Amino acid sequence: MTTIHYVESNTSHAGNFVVDVPVGYHWLLVLTKTPAQFWVDGELKTYPAHCAVIYRPNQKVYYRSSADQFVNDWIRFETNEPYITESPLPTGVPFALIDPEYCGKLFELLVIEHNNQRDYKHSSLDCLLRTLFNKLLESYFHGGELTPQYHNLLRLRTAIQNHPGDDWSVSKMAEYLQISTGYLQNIYKKTFGVSCMDDVINHRIRIAKEYLIHNTQSIAEISSRCGYQNVEHFSRQFKQITGHTPRNFQKLNSALS
Structure with missing residues (x-):
């Protein structure tokens, strides 16, 4: 079962935006649409737009804008689903998305479902989240280098x-x-x-x-x-x-x- 506490799509922040949670909290998934800096392996590293990063509960979270604006999708949730808790995806380390627009559309749908009370809300949220994690797996195991184009x-x-x-x-x-x-x-x-x-x-x-x-x-x-x-x-x-x-x-x- 997965409980979503908050989800936002295409959220825009000023250039001084910082998230700093030294001891973490729940599961957190962030998809960037602009370049950003992340705390990885004891240092601050800059990553390009269209990256994903997953944080486990109680894992240090630190990321900030590296440009005049920071735009992202993000979701904070609790779960005991093995496709997330036992996923081979890295945590705390950003990786490139091969289909960011597809993932962005999934986030838009997650926001809609989360904010409405419908008969099949929880089932729909589960399907969308599973699809999103499938896309993250595809990205992580893509294997090829993403060209600028x-x-x-x-x-x-x-x-x-x-x-x-x-x-x-x-x-x-x-x-x-x-x-x-x-x-x-x-x-x-x-x-x-x-x-x-x-x-x-x-x-x-x-x-x-x-x-x-x-x-x-x-x-x-x-x-x-x-x-x-x-x-x-x-x-x-x-x-x-x-x-x-x-x-x-x-x-x-x-x-x-």
């Missing part, structure tokens, strides 16, 4: 996944990140293991399959909706990836349903 690339990829039918091109994506097309293609593939345009195509075909199975629109309409200028181009790429023409794919899945 990593979080911008992640935002770009999320936009592609959410809107694959938009008019994407390498030049537009590079402009979105304000970098050269060559640099974009290089770091995108290094980061995600797929080229930026192949990623666009894969997500277009993924959503096209859904439309073909569960939608009454014509293939021409689906083609346009998925970002293709003509049906021939759509059909060619669809068959290249799935092994079927859109029409045959539709007929095959209609027979199976």
Whole structure:
């Protein structure tokens, strides 16, 4: 069971902000959105934005702003849940978040659930907190070095996944990140293991399959909706990836349903 005492999202403080609790208190999780200094291994160390740090009960807590402003998400709670108490995550030592926007959204939902009295409040809070700790584990065991452009690339990829039918091109994506097309293609593939345009195509075909199975629109309409200028181009790429023409794919899945 977990009891949340307080949770805040996107909280802003002045540049002189300091938290100093020599003997700690409850469990505390802090996600930074700006650079900050933390007391680690007997000295004050500076960490960049988008870090997470967990403090156990009765563990010394000291962190402060290292810029003109300090912005963070934080939650103070008590728990006996093994996924937290026995977690391999370090305590008192910040580590980089690989998906800070996702974690930030989870914090926003935690705030909403905590501040409202709803029938499934405790169950919802538990699910959100478990998901948050899964994301912390993913970050800690990520293994790769986060490039300066990593979080911008992640935002770009999320936009592609959410809107694959938009008019994407390498030049537009590079402009979105304000970098050269060559640099974009290089770091995108290094980061995600797929080229930026192949990623666009894969997500277009993924959503096209859904439309073909569960939608009454014509293939021409689906083609346009998925970002293709003509049906021939759509059909060619669809068959290249799935092994079927859109029409045959539709007929095959209609027979199976």
